[in-house]
Amino acid sequence: MKFLYFILILPPLLLSSCKFEGHDTREKPRIVATTSILADGIKNLVGDQAEVVALMPAGVDPHLYKASVRDLDLLQNADLVVYHGLFLEGKMTEIFEKLKYSQNLINVSENLSKEYLISSGPEAHSVDPHIWFDVKLWSICLKHAAKELIKWKPEFCSTIETNSEKYSNELLALDSEIRTKVNELRSTNQALITAHDAFAYFGKAYDFEVQGLQGLSTLSEPGLRDLTGLVQLIVDRKIKAVFAEQTISPKAIEAVVAGCKNQGNEIKLAGPLFTDSLDQKGTPAGTYIGMVRTNIQTIFQNLKP
Numbered sequence: 001m002k003f004l005y006f007i008l009i010l011p012p013l014l015l016s017s018c019k020f021e022g023h024d025t026r027e028k029p030r031i032v033a034t035t036s037i038l039a040d041g042i043k044n045l046v047g048d049q050a051e052v053v054a055l056m057p058a059g060v061d062p063h064l065y066k067a068s069v070r071d072l073d074l075l076q077n078a079d080l081v082v083y084h085g086l087f088l089e090g091k092m093t094e095i096f097e098k099l100k101y102s103q104n105l106i107n108v109s110e111n112l113s114k115e116y117l118i119s120s121g122p123e124a125h126s127v128d129p130h131i132w133f134d135v136k137l138w139s140i141c142l143k144h145a146a147k148e149l150i151k152w153k154p155e156f157c158s159t160i161e162t163n164s165e166k167y168s169n170e171l172l173a174l175d176s177e178i179r180t181k182v183n184e185l186r187s188t189n190q191a192l193i194t195a196h197d198a199f200a201y202f203g204k205a206y207d208f209e210v211q212g213l214q215g216l217s218t219l220s221e222p223g224l225r226d227l228t229g230l231v232q233l234i235v236d237r238k239i240k241a242v243f244a245e246q247t248i249s250p251k252a253i254e255a256v257v258a259g260c261k262n263q264g265n266e267i268k269l270a271g272p273l274f275t276d277s278l279d280q281k282g283t284p285a286g287t288y289i290g291m292v293r294t295n296i297q298t299i300f301q302n303l304k305p
Helices: 002-008 012-019 036-049 069-076 090-099 135-152 154-186 200-206 224-237 251-262 288-303
Strands: 030-033 051-054 080-083 105-107 192-196 210-214 241-245 268-273
Touching: 030 036, 036 051, 036 080, 036 135, 036 154, 036 288, 069 090, 080 090, 080 135, 090 105, 105 135, 135 154, 135 200, 154 200, 154 288, 192 224, 192 251, 200 210, 210 224, 210 251, 224 251, 241 251, 241 288, 251 268, 268 288
Parallel strands: 030 051, 030 080, 080 105, 192 210, 192 241, 241 268
Antiparallel strands: none
């Protein structure tokens, strides 16, 4: 840890000499986005005008991610760094605070009004960061990112404005698809039950009940009371399935399935759903739109009457 801290406080002159060493040889500017979800959004905005790299590989949980020395080098040598904010990249918050003195940064959530945000407590870090599960809210974030990208590279203005309008229309159509599916489920008395509480924005946006065994962060541990209460809810409501998540061990949600079985209620463990990361490139859930469609299809197929 001391070594990482030492790297972060290197004198600005030394940092800049490292930072610009490879820039002149690049054909395109390099943008580093923290997660695969965010990298996909930025790629849709800049098109082929820039190289977009995801810091965290597909399948990685950003709540638990710790930056390596290689990551710090990638961040320092980027032409631009884009991150979610709202403490999603919890263990990297201090790194962003230091990078802002030597690096171009965009926080895609920084202009979101507090009325849009979901909080579980008074602390700043207790704000739910999973804003991409409300497609309209994610569209707002990407429109903000588009404006900031144009400030960074005014010569990309025409491309980014065109791409932003096109992608916004695609997200609007996606939002409509979700509402159609959820409307069919709403009258069935079902609920979306997952390993951790990542789908609150989904529930709020589409008026569907969601329950998570763990809290907002995967760092939290479910308690016996949480498990018992969730099992009772499932049994009482005759809920058909619970859902594992791609970046989280299924052990806790498997305990829910076992608890239901002990009460004579067989329930399906479905999924996994994609929550904090896309799937591998080239797969159905390898883009943001593909991920959302894959999730809603999985939810619908397993909860429909």
